[in-house]
Amino acid sequence: MLTLSGVGKRYSTGDRALTDIELILPKGQVMALIGPSGAGKSTLIRCVNRLVEPTQGSIRLEGTELTKLSGHKLRHARRSMGMIFQEYALVDRLTVMENVLSGQLGYVGFWRSFLRRYPQEAVTEAFRLLERVGLSHAIDKRADALSGGQRQRVGIARALLQSPKLLLVDEPTASLDPKTSRQIMRLIRELCAERDLAAIINIHDVALAQQFADRIVGLRAGEIVFDGQPSELTSEMLTTIYGEEDWDTTPEPIDDEAVDDGPEASSYPANMPAMAAGSAR
Numbered sequence: 001m002l003t004l005s006g007v008g009k010r011y012s013t014g015d016r017a018l019t020d021i022e023l024i025l026p027k028g029q030v031m032a033l034i035g036p037s038g039a040g041k042s043t044l045i046r047c048v049n050r051l052v053e054p055t056q057g058s059i060r061l062e063g064t065e066l067t068k069l070s071g072h073k074l075r076h077a078r079r080s081m082g083m084i085f086q087e088y089a090l091v092d093r094l095t096v097m098e099n100v101l102s103g104q105l106g107y108v109g110f111w112r113s114f115l116r117r118y119p120q121e122a123v124t125e126a127f128r129l130l131e132r133v134g135l136s137h138a139i140d141k142r143a144d145a146l147s148g149g150q151r152q153r154v155g156i157a158r159a160l161l162q163s164p165k166l167l168l169v170d171e172p173t174a175s176l177d178p179k180t181s182r183q184i185m186r187l188i189r190e191l192c193a194e195r196d197l198a199a200i201i202n203i204h205d206v207a208l209a210q211q212f213a214d215r216i217v218g219l220r221a222g223e224i225v226f227d228g229q230p231s232e233l234t235s236e237m238l239t240t241i242y243g244e245e246d247w248d249t250t251p252e253p254i255d256d257e258a259v260d261d262g263p264e265a266s267s268y269p270a271n272m273p274a275m276a277a278g279s280a281r
């Protein structure tokens with residue numbers, strides 16, 4: 001579905017961010033991209049949607065070579081990739097519904113969306129998506145009146161309104177509390193399963209990656225040093241990806257249901273790679 005072959009990126013500053021990346025992402029697969037700061041995770045995601053230009057290699061999405069596209073064809077290809085960002089990228093003064101509909105910008109044209117006249121099918125689908133992400137009660141709320149978790153749900157609904165083939169998700173839980181982070185990851189996973197949608201999720205929290213991804217790819221200094229199932233991510237592998245650390249002296253992960261329903265959820269430490277080894281989905 002998505003194939004990266006020999007992908008490299010050297011920034012104009014001389015920084016080599018990616019080297020010879022080989023990846024095949026099948027339909028429906030949720031892939032977590034982990035690795036230390038500066039490993040190249042964001043660069044990789046941005047090379048796929050060409051917010052960053054790869055300097056080497058080929059990126060194919062369902063047979064279309066993305067690296068060669070420009071102008072209208074590039075815009076068209078980008079519509080098939082739903083982006084979900086860490087900072088939500090919502091327009092604060094617009095309502096939830098308007099923010100979701102802004103995902104149609106590429107389809108309805110600037111003036112039509114500027115004047116906020118969207119096709120009825122888009123509005124109907126936006127209602128359906130907002131219901132699916134649990135926000136049907138908040139469609140008329142302004143985006144700046146929402147919690148972080150609600151904002152991320154709007155971002156997810158907006159990305160899905162484009163009917164993408166692929167989701168590119170950049171640190172979706174970075175600003176969220178541990179319980180909300182899990183709910184958001186679970187939602188992304190469920191939506192991918194429902195729609196047979198592939199996703200690449202750039203995420204620092206290894207425990208979350210293990211619990212909610214089908215596959216984990218570990219980057220270190222721009223190279224893939226691990227590509228496997230969550231259960232294969234051992235302490236040794238974490239050391240390969242992140243460097244030396246005593247991964248075994250950290251607490252056992254809390255079981256999934258307890259975190260979802262119990263008040264102790266808030267004590268679950270977030271963004272701790274060390275919690276990863278041995279946790280279950």
Ligand SMILES: Nc1ncnc2c1ncn2[C@@H]1O[C@H](COP(=O)(O)OP(=O)(O)OP(=O)(O)O)[C@@H](O)[C@H]1O
Pocket residue numbers: 011012013015016017035036037038039040041042043044
């Ligand atoms: N616009 C840029 N210009 C020059 N160098 C850059 C640019 N963006 C990233 N880099 C460099 O590329 C490398 C990879 O950065 P990237 O942001 O992709 O890593 P990351 O794994 O996403 O990090 P983080 O987890 O901190 O977000 C780093 O050495 C970084 O300094």
